[in-house]
Amino acid sequence: MLDYADFYRIADCANMNWKGxxxxxxxxxxxxxxxxxxxxxxxxxxxxxxxxxxxxxLDEDIANGEDLEDIRYWTTEIRKELGLNEPII
Structure with a gap:
């Protein structure tokens, strides 16, 4: 189950990868x-x-080969908790 700490790491990663x-x-x-x-x-x-x-x-980051382990975990968990299917990348 995702919590604030996960979303903090996502926001921090986004800030770095997307030059926020x-x-x-x-x-x-x-x-x-x-x-x-x-x-x-x-x-x-x-x-x-x-x-x-x-x-x-985040999917674009995966496609571009960014820090895959964390990003894949976050996207998988978000989709799982929302009942969504994984995209085909």
Whole structure:
């Protein structure tokens, strides 16, 4: 089950890979926002636009050979908890 710490690591990875240039407090805020959007998606039974966008970007990182182990774990867990299928990459 994903928690704030997972979404903090996702936000930190996103900041580095997507050249966000965010300060640590902004990374923490992004992590909190991702967590809230994820929880909202779980309640609704489908991913909202923020989670869709996050998954798309993480999938692109996988396709580009970025830090695969963590990113694959996050995308797999997000999809599993939301009842989504894995993409074909």
């Amino acid at each position: 240039g965010f300060a640590p407090i902004e990374i923490a805020e992004n992590a909190y926002n991702y967590l809230c959007e994820f929880q909202s998606s779980k309640e609704k039974g489908e991913p909202n636009d923020t989670i869709k966008y996050l998954l798309t970007n």
